Amino acid sequence: MSEPVLRVEHLQKIFPVKGGLFEKKKVVHAVNDISFSIGAGETLGIVGESGCGKSTLGRTILKIVEPDGGKIIFKGEDITSLSRAKMHPYRKQMQMIFQDPYASLNPRFTVGEMIAEPMENYGMYDKHERMERVQALMETVGLKPDHIRRYPHEFSGGQRQRIGIARTLALDPEFIVCDEPFSALDVSIQAQIINLLEKIQDEKKISYIVVAHDLNAVRHISHNIGVMYLGHLVEIGPADKIYSTPAHPYTQALISSIPKADPNAQGMMNRIILQGEIPSPINAPRGCPFSTRCKHCTEKCREAMPALREVDSRQVACTLYE
Amino acid sequence: MDSLHKELLTVEGLEVEFKTKQGPVHALRGVTFDIKTREILGIVGESGSGKSVTMMSVMNLLAENGTMTGGSIRFEGRELSTVGLGTKAEKRAHEKEMMNIRGKEIAMVFQDPMTYLNPVLTIGTQLTEGFRRHFGYSRAEAKAKAIELLGQVGISNPEKRLKQYPYEFSGGMRQRIIIATALACEPKLLIADEPTTALDVTIQAQILSLFERLVKERGVSAIIITHDLGVVAEICDKIVIMYGGQIVERGTVKEIFNEAKHPYTRGLLDSIGKVEAERTPLRYIPGTPPNLLVRHAGCTFCPRCDKAMKICREYKPAETVFSDGHSCSCWLYCRDRAEELVRAQDEERQETI
Numbered sequence: 001m002s003e004p005v006l007r008v009e010h011l012q013k014i015f016p017v018k019g020g021l022f023e024k025k026k027v028v029h030a031v032n033d034i035s036f037s038i039g040a041g042e043t044l045g046i047v048g049e050s051g052c053g054k055s056t057l058g059r060t061i062l063k064i065v066e067p068d069g070g071k072i073i074f075k076g077e078d079i080t081s082l083s084r085a086k087m088h089p090y091r092k093q094m095q096m097i098f099q100d101p102y103a104s105l106n107p108r109f110t111v112g113e114m115i116a117e118p119m120e121n122y123g124m125y126d127k128h129e130r131m132e133r134v135q136a137l138m139e140t141v142g143l144k145p146d147h148i149r150r151y152p153h154e155f156s157g158g159q160r161q162r163i164g165i166a167r168t169l170a171l172d173p174e175f176i177v178c179d180e181p182f183s184a185l186d187v188s189i190q191a192q193i194i195n196l197l198e199k200i201q202d203e204k205k206i207s208y209i210v211v212a213h214d215l216n217a218v219r220h221i222s223h224n225i226g227v228m229y230l231g232h233l234v235e236i237g238p239a240d241k242i243y244s245t246p247a248h249p250y251t252q253a254l255i256s257s258i259p260k261a262d263p264n265a266q267g268m269m270n271r272i273i274l275q276g277e278i279p280s281p282i283n284a285p286r287g288c289p290f291s292t293r294c295k296h297c298t299e300k301c302r303e304a305m306p307a308l309r310e311v312d313s314r315q316v317a318c319t320l321y322e
Numbered sequence: 323m324d325s326l327h328k329e330l331l332t333v334e335g336l337e338v339e340f341k342t343k344q345g346p347v348h349a350l351r352g353v354t355f356d357i358k359t360r361e362i363l364g365i366v367g368e369s370g371s372g373k374s375v376t377m378m379s380v381m382n383l384l385a386e387n388g389t390m391t392g393g394s395i396r397f398e399g400r401e402l403s404t405v406g407l408g409t410k411a412e413k414r415a416h417e418k419e420m421m422n423i424r425g426k427e428i429a430m431v432f433q434d435p436m437t438y439l440n441p442v443l444t445i446g447t448q449l450t451e452g453f454r455r456h457f458g459y460s461r462a463e464a465k466a467k468a469i470e471l472l473g474q475v476g477i478s479n480p481e482k483r484l485k486q487y488p489y490e491f492s493g494g495m496r497q498r499i500i501i502a503t504a505l506a507c508e509p510k511l512l513i514a515d516e517p518t519t520a521l522d523v524t525i526q527a528q529i530l531s532l533f534e535r536l537v538k539e540r541g542v543s544a545i546i547i548t549h550d551l552g553v554v555a556e557i558c559d560k561i562v563i564m565y566g567g568q569i570v571e572r573g574t575v576k577e578i579f580n581e582a583k584h585p586y587t588r589g590l591l592d593s594i595g596k597v598e599a600e601r602t603p604l605r606y607i608p609g610t611p612p613n614l615l616v617r618h619a620g621c622t623f624c625p626r627c628d629k630a631m632k633i634c635r636e637y638k639p640a641e642t643v644f645s646d647g648h649s650c651s652c653w654l655y656c657r658d659r660a661e662e663l664v665r666a667q668d669e670e671r672q673e674t675i
Contacts, residue, residue: 049522050493156610186368187549191593191606198603215523216552220604257527259552261591263575273531274524277492 003076004037005175005207006061011035012069013053013060017282028281030056032231033070035308038224040174041205045222045239047215047254049278053231054211058177061209062094063087074175092122095173099180101160105152111138111163112148118170137166141196158189165196169204178210182217190214194221215258219243227251230281230289232305237314247316250290288319296320330511330543331380332356336393336403338375338384347614349375351567351622352393357511357543357560362534364554364575365547366590367564370611373547376564377513379403381430382420397428397511426456429504433516435496439488445499446484452506471502475532494525498532505536512537512544518553530557551590555579560647563587566612566622573648583642583650585627621653629654637667 013031030053038044046054060067063079072080079090098104105114115134119125125133135145141162152160161181168176178197182190198221201208212218218225219239226236227248235248246252253272274293279285285292287302294301300319308315309322338350350372357363367373378384380395382402395402402420407413429452432438440448449471450464459467465484472480475498488496497517504512517533518526534557537544548554554561554575561578563571563586571584582588592605609626612618621627624634634653640663642655656663 049524158610186611187551188368188589188593188607189610191604192608195603195606213522253524257523259526259530259550259556261551261555261579263555263579271527271531273527277494277525278522 004039005042005075007037007073008061008070009035009073010070011057011060011067011072013056013065014068026282029231029284030281031060031067033305034233035070036226036233036236038175038207038209040207041201042224043201043208043210043222045218045225046209046211046228047213047218047225048228049213049254051230051278051281052228053281054213054228055179057228058096058179058209058211062091062096062177064096092171093174095168095171095176097161097164097168097176097178097181100184101157101164102184104164105160107152110149110151111143114152114163115166115170118167122171124171133170134166137169140169140200141166142192156189157185158192161185161193162196165193165200169200172204173206175207176209178208178212180212181210183212183214190217197221215254227254230278230284232289232317233308234290234318235314235316236308241312241314245312247311247314247321248290248318249294249296249320288317328359330357330359330361330398332394332396333376333380334394334396336376336379336395337391338372338379339389339391340385341387341389342615344615348617349388349567349614350379353564353567353569354393355562355569355572357545359510359543360541361560362537362544362546362558364558364561365545365564366549366551366554366561368549368611370566370614371564372567373564374515375567377430377515377545377547380513381424381428382417397423422456425452425509426507427509428511428513429507429509431497431500431504431512431514431517434520435493435500436488438500439496441488444485444487445491449484449499449503449506452503456507467506471506472499474505474536475499475502476528477502493521494528497521497525497529501529501533501536505540505542508540508542510542512542513547514544515547516549517546519548519550526553533557563590566618567614568622568651570623570652571650573644577645577648581644581648583644583648583655584623584652585629585654586623587650589626621651633657633660633664637664639663 011031011034015028015030017026017028034057036044046057048054059065061072067080071078074090074094112134115137116130119130119133138145138147143159143162152163182193185193194217200206210218210221222239224237225239225242227234229250235242235251242251243255246255253274256270256272276293279292287304288306291297291301298319306317306319306322308317311321334354336350336353340347340349353376365373379390380402382404390403390405392405393403394405404416407416446468449468453459453467454464468484469480472483477483477495477498491499518529521529530553546558558575560574562569563584565586571587578587582591589607593607607626612622620635620637621639624630631653639651639653640656640659641649641651643649
């Protein structure tokens, strides 16, 4: 296998939480000892419920927030402790697509200015070439040429997301973190954006990390899926393995919870309904984070977090498979 | 019709208009549907299709700039729409009647539980408000009933929980409380507007099974507004598909999923990624939802429709009935009646000029 585009080793991100005057300082382990790698032109989907740390993981990899431990290796270079200035050339190759197309575009910029801005920042091309590239990019993402002078408020959510994608592609990145790219969009528009992201990937061999809570959408776009729970990666492997035969008890519950748009399926019958809610990450349970809601929980689970191990061509962190 | 399933709510030809700075928005353009007792109806559509406006009209909770300009809403024989109410006195009397219906006979569950719970009142106060107003319960009676309700929706330690404020609860628990509040006065009809959209999937599964159990146990009817076809497929009996302020198709869950007729319904079903799907491009509906500021002469879906014909742009399609309950408004199925429909619409236009 060739060198992966991105390798993450034992990545950690800890946020301090303000305690009371006499209380002990508390911390939240938002990203806890996470390792994986992504090859060229591959998509890794990260799924999990709100508060599991999936967005923080994406942001930590791009060093939007500084990691507190572990290594991020991008194309063989360790970028974990690079300064802001030294990160600058890497930022060009590592981009991000944001969740809310209403909040992530500057309302005072026209579409053309917005797509040209990243290229200006890096002093790429002369003015004339930039304009040509802006037009080419707009065509790639399916915007009309006469949209170039319009402002973001004139566009619908789906088209704004296209503007965001064009802007991201302006620097020819090799790796993009997509943070909930479809969740603000209607179903019929979601499909348009999924197709667009897949088309771009096939043409330019870009690697994606897609962070999402919509399990159906992420299934379609991802080659591999990682499942997170309270800051830990509990299962990671090929998407069809994860969806057809989930191994970790949490993954099993998560996959069975997806409402099936098929009245002939016996969805409700075989559903695993979890008891209780996700514990607060401030007082995360000792040992396996899922132990408080797991029906297979044993003494061993409460003692230490099990390590990821290979089970049926995917990796699972659960004492059931030890 | 058997006695188990009586007509409960009938909405006919409902039209709603909002006055805005840019001109009138025709949010509903003749919406017709009905729900019988012990039925769960799903209303599906994208944002701006008019699904929430329909329900707000039923509850008479339209924003100030919104008016019902035509049609009727009948609930157990009583007229709920404000169409044709002229004088202020008439409107006041109608509002007074609505206050006795809201909460007691028709209750609502909203999308975002944090917005709809008052942050400065305890859960107990908010839970008991309904039955203290409608049934005149004493404080002690109300408290006992509230504890019972919280137990039913699966909140542990209800006595202590009653004294807590909304911020002390998680999203899933708040939604349970909203459901408990809605069921408090034993309504005949429960309207849920995107009840699980703000929740995570595992919590959504909890809430949906709770919802289904309560509806079945108590024999109430429910309308669920959602954009998630998966949710509808699992708990509804009938489905209504809305697009651009109109109902484009209606039918039982099986009819809609197995034999969808309208191109929009088909597009919607195609564009949800199937869990088993391979990585082939998803089928999708091109374009974007319609601008309701513009009066559309023909079908509102035709600019995005791959089967659009000339007639679609100029004249409204009529409803075609396929079986009892399954019908669809599309020119593909009413071409044989084209001549008379066109004539009728031409005459109507002449009159308005």
